[in-house]
Amino acid sequence: xxxxxxxxxxxxxxxxxxxxxxxxxxxxxxxxxxxxxSDHTLTTFQNAAKRFEAAHPDVEINIEDVSWDNxxxxxxxxxxxxxxxxxxxxxxxxxxxxxxxDIAEPLDAxxxxxxxxxxxxxxxxxxxxxGKTYLLPILASTRALYYNKDLYAKAGVTDIPKTWDELKxxxxxxxAKGDGAxxxxxxxxxxxxxxYWYYPFWSYGGDIVKDGKSGIAGEAGVQAANLYKSFIDGGxxxxxxxxxxxxxxxxxxxxxxxxxxxxxxxxxxQIASEAPKLNYGIAPMPSATKQLTWGGTDSMMLFKSSPxxxxxxxxxxxxxxxxxxxxxxxxxxxxxxxxxxEMNDSRLANDASLKAFADMLPIAxxxxxxxxxxxxxxxxxxxxxxxxxxxxxxxxxxxxxxxQIDGLIAPQ
Amino acid sequence: MSxxxxxxxxxxxxxxxxxxxxxxxxxxxDLMRMSVHAVNRFGQAGNFVGALNFSKLFADPLxxxxxxxxxxxxxxxxxxxILISIPVALVLSQDFAGRSVARLIVLLPWAVSATxxxxxxxxxxNGQFGMLNALLLQFGLTDQPIEFLATGEVAFPxxxxxxxxAAVPLTVxxxxxxxxxxxxxxxxxxxxxxxxxxxxxxxxxxPLIRPFVNIAIVLNVIYAFNSFAIIWILTQGGPxxxxxxxxxxxYKVAFQYGKMAEASAMSLMMFAxxxxxxxxxxxFAMRERAL
Numbered sequence: 001x002x003x004x005x006x007x008x009x010x011x012x013x014x015x016x017x018x019x020x021x022x023x024x025x026x027x028x029x030x031x032x033x034x035x036x037x038s039d040h041t042l043t044t045f046q047n048a049a050k051r052f053e054a055a056h057p058d059v060e061i062n063i064e065d066v067s068w069d070n071x072x073x074x075x076x077x078x079x080x081x082x083x084x085x086x087x088x089x090x091x092x093x094x095x096x097x098x099x100x101x102d103i104a105e106p107l108d109a110x111x112x113x114x115x116x117x118x119x120x121x122x123x124x125x126x127x128x129x130x131g132k133t134y135l136l137p138i139l140a141s142t143r144a145l146y147y148n149k150d151l152y153a154k155a156g157v158t159d160i161p162k163t164w165d166e167l168k169x170x171x172x173x174x175x176a177k178g179d180g181a182x183x184x185x186x187x188x189x190x191x192x193x194x195x196y197w198y199y200p201f202w203s204y205g206g207d208i209v210k211d212g213k214s215g216i217a218g219e220a221g222v223q224a225a226n227l228y229k230s231f232i233d234g235g236x237x238x239x240x241x242x243x244x245x246x247x248x249x250x251x252x253x254x255x256x257x258x259x260x261x262x263x264x265x266x267x268x269x270q271i272a273s274e275a276p277k278l279n280y281g282i283a284p285m286p287s288a289t290k291q292l293t294w295g296g297t298d299s300m301m302l303f304k305s306s307p308x309x310x311x312x313x314x315x316x317x318x319x320x321x322x323x324x325x326x327x328x329x330x331x332x333x334x335x336x337x338x339x340x341x342e343m344n345d346s347r348l349a350n351d352a353s354l355k356a357f358a359d360m361l362p363i364a365x366x367x368x369x370x371x372x373x374x375x376x377x378x379x380x381x382x383x384x385x386x387x388x389x390x391x392x393x394x395x396x397x398x399x400x401x402x403x404q405i406d407g408l409i410a411p412q
Numbered sequence: 413m414s415x416x417x418x419x420x421x422x423x424x425x426x427x428x429x430x431x432x433x434x435x436x437x438x439x440x441x442d443l444m445r446m447s448v449h450a451v452n453r454f455g456q457a458g459n460f461v462g463a464l465n466f467s468k469l470f471a472d473p474l475x476x477x478x479x480x481x482x483x484x485x486x487x488x489x490x491x492x493x494i495l496i497s498i499p500v501a502l503v504l505s506q507d508f509a510g511r512s513v514a515r516l517i518v519l520l521p522w523a524v525s526a527t528x529x530x531x532x533x534x535x536x537x538n539g540q541f542g543m544l545n546a547l548l549l550q551f552g553l554t555d556q557p558i559e560f561l562a563t564g565e566v567a568f569p570x571x572x573x574x575x576x577x578a579a580v581p582l583t584v585x586x587x588x589x590x591x592x593x594x595x596x597x598x599x600x601x602x603x604x605x606x607x608x609x610x611x612x613x614x615x616x617x618x619p620l621i622r623p624f625v626n627i628a629i630v631l632n633v634i635y636a637f638n639s640f641a642i643i644w645i646l647t648q649g650g651p652x653x654x655x656x657x658x659x660x661x662x663y664k665v666a667f668q669y670g671k672m673a674e675a676s677a678m679s680l681m682m683f684a685x686x687x688x689x690x691x692x693x694x695x696f697a698m699r700e701r702a703l
Contacts, residue, residue, distance in 0.1 A: 076454040189648075242563065372669070
């Protein structure tokens, strides 16, 4: 069934493309796919294309936006059918698949030093495979601690927690005086359950992969898991976290029933529109022996199959990564900038809550690149859920998951 | 003279046969091809690997756990659905004031997709904001909200109940048809002979609707075995894979882990399992009646 609908889709899109191509006979075509971040995404990139076309009258750029849910499958279909675009947005963690199947074009030959120096250097790392740069980040996000100022005031908390131990002490106070509010939200269900645990895991000095093996069952892993378990057992988190996904704990926070939680910059926009009266603050990620935060990027990729790679690169460099386009994108989407020069803009520099996230870019850590990443996530998540449910202790559950992950990492 | 008559039925079958082969045959042969090759995330087939994808699957404990749970799920949903649907249909086939309204209410959920059913129940069952917990708390039946979906031991039975609820309307329709096809005079005769309602049901209604029960069993087994939306929306097979059935695990293997070849092998086995079940069931249960 899937194959048939793919075939007919291909047919229709081929037809549409040939019709679209007719009037523009002499012009060189570039096909760019962007992910649908918001209703403004397409406009941002179309504006960039218009400016580029004005400077290069012999070029015509088609921008198409595709929803995140469909993007991976859409690109896979296009690649299999030989109709891949010239440039596309992809989720950075997909990069290995595209490199291993020889689909992504390495960019080092194109990138000039002065272009490279405009980026926050650590944001280029996740798109680098075997020393070659394959992806350029178009957005970044970090995670920080949101806390409810009213609840903290009611509980007599004056100092915002800087460490996980302080957060636990503060959560005790919120539990005692918060009229049924929970101290700290813990996510235990669905996408990013593992991420939520990497926050303390990294703080205790853990590494997801160390020396080619899983590092989650080390001392840092056990400490981090026991920390969350002590929140759960002590009634300092919402009860039964395995029933709460990210949206659930964010909703609790918006309702004013949660003292604190860790999440990304998007919650600011949601609070502004759904709970404008909520009195909250944003603080850096709590620390233990280290202070680190989760960093994520989405990226631009140049396809090896593109017949006009030089031109496509020109558009990437002068169109997509022009200061003007970058500012329009960052301001309208609410993510963090990837170019240092963007923070010179007063609208970004004066946004205190955005700055709280941007300040953590230098300490942002990224998920390691590995081909079986989604299975590593599944194994880690299952182990954490067993710990949170009290079915297994931290050492046993994480140990079993680490053995499983070692089998996934080992060359097959 | 007789030749055109012999050929005609086959000629008339041909278009639908061609359609079935086109719709079913192509994906199945494609699955077979993918299941014996190495296939990357982009659906491009590589080397021939023989039975490797199947042996990987047989060595996967999660596959067997999902298989076991699929059997429990299918048996519970099917039997529960039929046990509820027969009395409901029996009541709805009686003549009473407002019968059409009652029928409408029972059958309406059929118009709601399984996805929507799942979403509504996910909200209803939510531990912090759910309706069900609000009710339980209000009536003092519990002093703490219950997280229905936080543990497999609770979430899986709850999912089965919802699965039954979603399957009842169609099954009721089948039995309504069954009851309306019952010959009235035989029942009149039985009543005159002094048969009570229980005996009538046990010795007359049940044997007479037997073919409909068989149809309902086959349809519900196929429906439950392949039903993805309810469990996926409620728990995504979690926590810790404790509510995964084969279809939800299949989705993860194919579209999250990107292991298309193993996923093809798995769906082929599911297809074969269902096919064998239906054929065996048709042979034994349905033939029995014809004798």
